[in-house]
Amino acid sequence: MISDLRQSLLHWYRAVGRDLPWRMSRDPYEIWISEIMLQQTQVKTVIPYYQRWLEQFPTIAALANADQQQVLKAWQGLGYYARARNLHRAAQFIVQQYNGHFPDQMAAVLALPGIGRTTAGGILSAAFNQPLPILDGNVKRVLARLVALALPPTKEIAQLWQLSETLLDSLHPRDFNQALMDLGATLCTPHKPNCQLCPWSRHCQAYNLGVQSQVPMSESRPPIPHKLIGVAVIWNDREQILIDRRRQEGLLGGLWEFPGGKLEPGETVEACIVREIQEELGIEISVGDRLITVDHTYTHFRVTLYVHHCRYIRGEPQPLECDEIRWVTLAEIDQYPFPKANVQIIEALRTA
Ligand code: SF4
Structure with missing residues (x-):
């Protein structure tokens, strides 16, 4: 056989x-x-x-x-x-x-x-x-x-x-x-x-x-968690946007992204963005209009990104929770590798 x-x-x-x-x-x-x-x-x-x-x-x-x-x-x-x-x-x-x-x-x-x-x-x-x-x-x-x-x-x-x-x-x-x-x-x-x-x-x-459609038996998997994330597109007076490079270790390590973080229970998106930017970059910003909402599913979790235009107010940006930060124009941004969910944000910025 x-x-x-x-x-x-x-x-x-x-x-x-x-x-x-x-x-x-x-x-x-x-x-x-x-x-x-x-x-x-x-x-x-x-x-x-x-x-x-x-x-x-x-x-x-x-x-x-x-x-x-x-x-x-x-x-x-x-x-x-x-x-x-x-x-x-x-x-x-x-x-x-x-x-x-x-x-x-x-x-x-x-x-x-x-x-x-x-x-x-x-x-x-x-x-x-x-x-x-x-x-x-x-x-x-x-x-x-x-x-x-x-x-x-x-x-x-x-x-x-x-x-x-x-x-x-x-x-x-x-x-x-x-x-x-x-x-x-x-x-x-x-x-x-x-x-x-x-x-x-x-x-x-x-x-x-006659059981080919039932084999292999599926693995039983718990439902995947869903994270809600506030994301900031921070503009300065020179029409530049602040981006940061994620730490090497962990998911999407080494890629660039727009800064932000997880909503805490009961927190509004605007309050989350202000808090996260203070914690991550040590700067003060004001939060403006929603640019886009992006849903994305990874293997082990799902995210919804609430992306807002923001304006830089004061403070020297520091890479407190990332490897590097940079001010870039929309024309320069393509030189940097971004994860898929962030590419949608860039496309929205181009068409806004
Ligand atoms: S190996 Fe796959 S395709 Fe081939 S007979 Fe079996 S179930 Fe059908």
Whole structure:
């Protein structure tokens, strides 16, 4: 049965596998970039970013030598910015430790920031044809259906890794892993899998039991918290706006933003903005009209940003709770990397 699963999958892949730009490459750097971009982002979004990235940072050394702000700017819009910071740090480490050559040993790859077992397996199998299994979100779903897993995948991770390893075709690990990812992305999709066209339908237990839409079982998740944030677009007399750079550690670290903070219970948006700006920057402002309200959902919480035009009154701005602050004009603001929710504020400023 295992050899039939291998052969049928490889046969299917060679006939209808996706033609993706990184598939042609055997350069571990290029494959690494694609693997990291694909971690949380869909293929069609990734392709233009991937191509621009390789034009801007064609080698590991070029990435290592870049300024972090350039790296974050190139990533702007892809989200999960820790991925970009980790790529940058890992490139610097590879230059120092391996003379700029991406390592080809599992332990060395796993030691790089931002690389877990499935990403390491994906890179080493694609670049060097090493027989290492993978288990990303798509593969978990396919394998869970193949064996009609009776529990959510997170409860059976060891079993799923074992299955991925057992099935892997050690003669063709590169193609096998790529094929498995394609199966999950194109036929064995989360909703309405296309089992009629699937090379594994003969052996797939979920399909044969008619439960493919109920597997994998969903993880039970608590509802995500909702944060209400007052945000200030602070203008001075020279038509400049005050922006700050978030601390390196934590969500969106190293990106620029408009200052502000969380509403306290019973507080008005205006009072929140005045208090936060005093605490964060040590200055006095007056709060004017609402510019825009922005809703944004991250993985673990949702935010609503109440954004107001504000006027600088007095005090020397200081980076009390951020890394850096700057007065910039609207024309200059595009040089700075901002998170998606803040990009909407910039667009609103341009059209206001
Ligand atoms: S038969 Fe259906 S459920 Fe099973 S692996 Fe194929 S697409 Fe997925």
